[in-house]
Amino acid sequence: MTDHVDVVIVGAGLSGIGAAWHLQQRCPDRRYVILEARQAMGGTWDLFRYPGIRSDSDMHTLGYSFRPWTAAKSIADGPSIRDYIEETARDGGIDRHIRYGHKVVAAAWSTAEACWRVEVARDDGTHTSMTCTWLHMCSGYYDYEQGHAPDFAGQETFAGRVVHPQFWPEDMDYAGKKVVVIGSGATAVTLVPSMARQAEHVTMLQRSPTYVVSRPAQDRLANWLRSKLPAKTAYGLTRWKNVTMGMLFYRMTRRRPEATKERLIGMVREHLGPDYDVATHFTPRYNPWDQRLCLVPDADLFDTIKAGKADVITDTIERFTPRGILLTSGRELEADIIVTATGLKMSLFDRVRLTRDGDEVRLADSLQYKGMMFSDVPNLSFTFGYTNASWTLKADLVAMYMCRLLNTLARRGLRQATPRIGAVGVAAEPFVDFTSGYIQRALDQLPKQGDRKPWRLNQNYALDVMALRFGSVDDSMEFSNPAGSQRRAA
Missing domain, CATH: 3.50.50.60 (FAD/NAD(P)-binding domain)
Structure with a gap:
C-alpha cells in the first residue's frame, strides 16, 4: 500500500x-x-x-x-x-x-x-x-x-582558485593570500571582513553599490529585559519592538526616499570619514528598499576598510587574466583567490x-x-x-x-x-x-x-x-x- x-x-x-x-x-x-x-x-x-x-x-x-x-x-x-x-x-x-x-x-x-x-x-x-x-x-x-554564476571572459586562464560562496570548499586556505570578492550584497559584505582577518588583503569588487547599514551585534535592551523578565515575555517585547521599528523605517523609506537615502549614506560617511569616496562606493542608483539593505554588525566592514585590510572598487570586469582581473578602466587586480559572490539562482x-x-x-x-x-x-x-x-x-x-x-x-x-x-x-x-x-x-x-x-x-x-x-x-x-x-x- x-x-x-x-x-x-x-x-x-x-x-x-x-x-x-x-x-x-x-x-x-x-x-x-x-x-x-x-x-x-x-x-x-x-x-x-x-x-x-x-x-x-x-x-x-x-x-x-x-x-x-x-x-x-x-x-x-x-x-x-x-x-x-x-x-x-x-x-x-x-x-x-x-x-x-x-x-x-x-x-x-x-x-x-x-x-x-x-x-x-x-x-x-x-x-x-x-x-x-x-x-x-x-x-x-x-x-x-547551483548559484548564479556569470560567464566571465577568460576565467579559464586565471592561475588561482575561483569559488562560489554557496559551495565553499572545506580545504580553502586563504591565509596570507590576496582575495577579490566579486559582489556587493549581503554575502560579499559578510565575507570581506571575515576573510580579511587572515588574508593579506581583500578587495570587494562591485559593479554598483548597495545600501550598507551598521547595527550593534547585541541588542542591549533585549539583554536587559531578559535579565529582568521571564524569557518568553522579554522575547515577545523585543520581537514587537523590532517589528515596529522595522515597519516604521520601511514606511519612512517609501514616503521620503531622498531623505532616507541621504541619511543612510551620511551614516556610512560617519564611519569612513570625510575623505572616503562614499559617493562612488556606497551610493546606490536605486531608492532604499527597492532592494534589501545589507546589515553589518558592529561596523565590521567599515572598520576593516579603515584598517587597510580591505578596500572597495566600483568598476566592471573586462576579463579574467592569469594574475587576476582586468577592469574596464584598465586597472588589473592581482588575486590568488577570486570569490564570485554574484548571487542566487x-x-x-x-x-x-x-x-x-x-x-x-x-x-x-x-x-x-x-x-x-x-x-x-x-x-x-x-x-x-x-x-x-x-x-x-x-x-x-x-x-x-x-x-x-x-x-x-x-x-x-x-x-x-x-x-x-x-x-x-x-x-x-x-x-x-x-x-x-x-x-x-x-x-x-x-x-x-x-x-x-x-x-x-x-x-x-x-x-x-x-x-x-x-x-x-x-x-x-x-x-x-x-x-x-x-x-x-x-
Whole structure:
C-alpha cells in the first residue's frame, strides 16, 4: 500500500521545522512527515559554510515566535542558528518525523481522490511515492544545486582558485593570500571582513553599490529585559519592538526616499570619514528598499576598510587574466583567490513538477493567494518570507493559517480548499515589488500577485497578523468535497 499521511512538509530548514511545530500544536491529530533532500536539517544555515556566515536580520524576529532566542548576540552566526533549529526539532520530537535523502521531484493532485501523490527520489538511487491530504512547501526560494554564476571572459586562464560562496570548499586556505570578492550584497559584505582577518588583503569588487547599514551585534535592551523578565515575555517585547521599528523605517523609506537615502549614506560617511569616496562606493542608483539593505554588525566592514585590510572598487570586469582581473578602466587586480559572490539562482519549488488531474500547473500562470497559496490549486501552501523584514515572521503566520484551513476542513467534513478568483477581475502584477537581480532574473517563472486583497502581498507583518491569524478563512476560498472523494473518505 502507498504510504499516506495527512501533511507532507517539504524541507527541514527554518520554515519546515517551524511548520511542523505549529502542526503538532494546532492539529495534534494529523500525521505528518518532513521530506528533506539533503542529509541534514537546517536548510540555508546548514548549506552555507562560507567564512562569517550570519543572519542579516535580528534573531528576535528571525527566530520562531514560540521559542525565545536567548543568546546575547541578536545578529547571529550560521552555526548558532543551525543549533537553534536543531534544538527546536529535538525538543519538539520533530526530528523523528524527518526523512533525509528524500528529494521531492513531482506532486500530482487528484480531485477524485482529494489528495496529492508525491514522487520522491532517494539518495540510494531508488524512487518511492506517497500520498497526502495537504502539501506544504518549505523548500526555500533558491536553487541548492547551483548559484548564479556569470560567464566571465577568460576565467579559464586565471592561475588561482575561483569559488562560489554557496559551495565553499572545506580545504580553502586563504591565509596570507590576496582575495577579490566579486559582489556587493549581503554575502560579499559578510565575507570581506571575515576573510580579511587572515588574508593579506581583500578587495570587494562591485559593479554598483548597495545600501550598507551598521547595527550593534547585541541588542542591549533585549539583554536587559531578559535579565529582568521571564524569557518568553522579554522575547515577545523585543520581537514587537523590532517589528515596529522595522515597519516604521520601511514606511519612512517609501514616503521620503531622498531623505532616507541621504541619511543612510551620511551614516556610512560617519564611519569612513570625510575623505572616503562614499559617493562612488556606497551610493546606490536605486531608492532604499527597492532592494534589501545589507546589515553589518558592529561596523565590521567599515572598520576593516579603515584598517587597510580591505578596500572597495566600483568598476566592471573586462576579463579574467592569469594574475587576476582586468577592469574596464584598465586597472588589473592581482588575486590568488577570486570569490564570485554574484548571487542566487531562484527556484521557488526546487524544480518540483506539479500537475492537477493530469494537467501541468504552471506557477507563472497563477496568482498567489495571501502570499501562501495559488489560484485554483487545492490543498497546497508554500512559505516565502518578507523582502523587507525577517523570513520567519511570515513563515510562522503561513504555518498558523495552514493549520486553520486544515481544522476548518475537518470541522466542516470537507476535503478540499481551493483559492478562487471568482467573477471579479483581478489585474496581475509582478511576484514582488523588488529590483534585486535574483528576483528579476526569474520573473518569467514566478507566480503573479493581484492588485487587490487577498491576492496582493502586504509586505507588512501587522496587516498579515490580522489577515492570517484573525481574518476569515472563507475569503475567496472554496471548501468542497470533490466528486468521488466522499467514497474514498468512507
